[in-house]
Amino acid sequence: MVASGNPELEEPAQAKAALAELWQARQFHEAAALAAQAMALWPNEAEFQAERAKSLLAAGALLEAEAAAREALLAEASDAQKEEAWIVLTDALVRQERAADAREALREACFAMPGSVALQARRGHQAVQVQDYPEAIDAYQAARDLAPEREALHLGLLSGLWMAKRYAVGSAAAARAVEQFPGSAVMLQQQASFLLAEGRNVEAAGTARSALAKDSSLSASHWTLVSALWADERQNEALRELVKACERLPGDAFLLMQLGRTARILSQHELAVRGYQLAIERPDAPEIAWTGLVQTLIELDRLPEAFEFAKKGAISRPDIVEMPSLLAEVLLRQGARQDTIAASLAETLGLPQPAPVLADAIIGALMRLNRWSQAITVLEKLLSQEPREPKIVVKYAQALTGSGALDKAEELLKSILITNPDFIPAWQGLCDTLRRQKRIKESLAAYRRMEALGAAPKILRETRYNLFGEYD
Numbered sequence: 001m002v003a004s005g006n007p008e009l010e011e012p013a014q015a016k017a018a019l020a021e022l023w024q025a026r027q028f029h030e031a032a033a034l035a036a037q038a039m040a041l042w043p044n045e046a047e048f049q050a051e052r053a054k055s056l057l058a059a060g061a062l063l064e065a066e067a068a069a070r071e072a073l074l075a076e077a078s079d080a081q082k083e084e085a086w087i088v089l090t091d092a093l094v095r096q097e098r099a100a101d102a103r104e105a106l107r108e109a110c111f112a113m114p115g116s117v118a119l120q121a122r123r124g125h126q127a128v129q130v131q132d133y134p135e136a137i138d139a140y141q142a143a144r145d146l147a148p149e150r151e152a153l154h155l156g157l158l159s160g161l162w163m164a165k166r167y168a169v170g171s172a173a174a175a176r177a178v179e180q181f182p183g184s185a186v187m188l189q190q191q192a193s194f195l196l197a198e199g200r201n202v203e204a205a206g207t208a209r210s211a212l213a214k215d216s217s218l219s220a221s222h223w224t225l226v227s228a229l230w231a232d233e234r235q236n237e238a239l240r241e242l243v244k245a246c247e248r249l250p251g252d253a254f255l256l257m258q259l260g261r262t263a264r265i266l267s268q269h270e271l272a273v274r275g276y277q278l279a280i281e282r283p284d285a286p287e288i289a290w291t292g293l294v295q296t297l298i299e300l301d302r303l304p305e306a307f308e309f310a311k312k313g314a315i316s317r318p319d320i321v322e323m324p325s326l327l328a329e330v331l332l333r334q335g336a337r338q339d340t341i342a343a344s345l346a347e348t349l350g351l352p353q354p355a356p357v358l359a360d361a362i363i364g365a366l367m368r369l370n371r372w373s374q375a376i377t378v379l380e381k382l383l384s385q386e387p388r389e390p391k392i393v394v395k396y397a398q399a400l401t402g403s404g405a406l407d408k409a410e411e412l413l414k415s416i417l418i419t420n421p422d423f424i425p426a427w428q429g430l431c432d433t434l435r436r437q438k439r440i441k442e443s444l445a446a447y448r449r450m451e452a453l454g455a456a457p458k459i460l461r462e463t464r465y466n467l468f469g470e471y472d
Contacts, residue, residue, distance in 0.1 A: 028059035046077035185215035325364035
């Protein structure tokens with residue numbers, strides 16, 4: 001008996017076949033309309049409700065997909081159909097940028113269907129997006145236990161454990177993953193990273209070597225090996241391994257940058273210059289490759305080369321805020337006057353005079369050269385124009401700190417923090433001023449405040465170096 005005037009809707013099987021054809025043709029709106037007709041004809045066929053919700057989602061009709069998925073969840077359906085409806089619902093919420101609603105729906109879904117690998121994995125992924133690492137770990141652990149043969153679930157769990165800094169648990173989880181995937185270089189690398197984070201340097205080096213034996217193209221494994229040797233105070237061996245890594249992976253900007261950085265630390269400046277130069281030839285060169293190259297050339301008193309690279313970096317990498325200041329430093333070292341430097345910077349950067357970035361560059365250069373009185377003079381002129389600008393006040397306080405006027409610097413920085421309690425540069429300046437007064441507990445408290453405010457890793461590294469005398 002014909003159910004409708006549409007030949008595709010004579011029987012449920014024909015409707016399902018027609019839906020499959022529409023999906024193959026990516027005709028999602030038509031598929032949603034056909035599924036709605038089928039629902040009216042065969043209300044007990046729950047599959048059509050799920051198909052309608054899925055088709056609406058694929059068509060980009062997010063509100064309609066959400067409503068259809070909620071309707072499908074209320075119907076009698078199989079576990080597979082329920083799972084699909086939950087997936088459509090949560091995906092529709094995510095694509096509407098309703099992350100909190102999506103996470104709540106995923107929690108409800110996983111409570112209703114704790115054995116669903118797909119839902120647990122989605123819960124883990126969404127938790128990672130908002131840095132809720134305990135929930136991410138819980139979800140990925142559940143998903144991994146349900147489907148231990150899926151490598152991505154192990155990696156999700158390990159990522160959550162790493163971000164949560166649960167290194168001991170991560171080492172155990174990575175060891176389990178290595179047992180599950182004995183041929184996986186990626187899993188060995190994960191284990192090596194956790195071992196290194198635990199301070200088990202010899203084991204980390206050995207595991208990294210095992211990973212490289214399976215896949216010598218793993219940049220992370222090369223770096224883990226170098227880091228483990230360095231942490232074990234085998235610096236020369238670490239440098240040799242880094243040279244070999246760069247020879248194997250000559251296009252790896254990160255390893256080349258680290259070669260420059262490591263060689264510079266070990267006073268092998270020519271090797272440092274070579275590493276940095278090779279790194280900046282790559283479009284993905286890290287910022288430190290550019291700054292490190294210019295600074296190393298300055299240390300070698302190769303000022304014309306330093307000028308050329310600083311100029312090139314200032315033009316090609318406007319994202320590196322330190323580069324104009326390095327260019328100004330080179331010009332100062334060459335004996336240029338401040339007005340000449342400002343004109344040169346303006347021409348290079350295509351900026352009018354005066355521009356704030358020009359003054360910032362000259363001030364930064366003067367402070368790096370310990371020309372505190374000159375920096376203070378420039379800053380006092382700026383303060384006469386903008387006496388309450390926090391950035392200028394902080395730089396003025398930093399110059400005062402450098403000149404030895406610690407009490408005045410501390411007073412200024414604390415006055416800024418009264419009205420700008422979350423201003424990280426002020427906390428950084430206060431940390432340094434207190435450190436120079438040997439008030440270490442207070443200085444450390446200022447550092448902890450910077451951490452809590454989310455200071456950039458580079459700033460935290462520099463501050464730790466000033467506090468403890470070493471980079472981690």
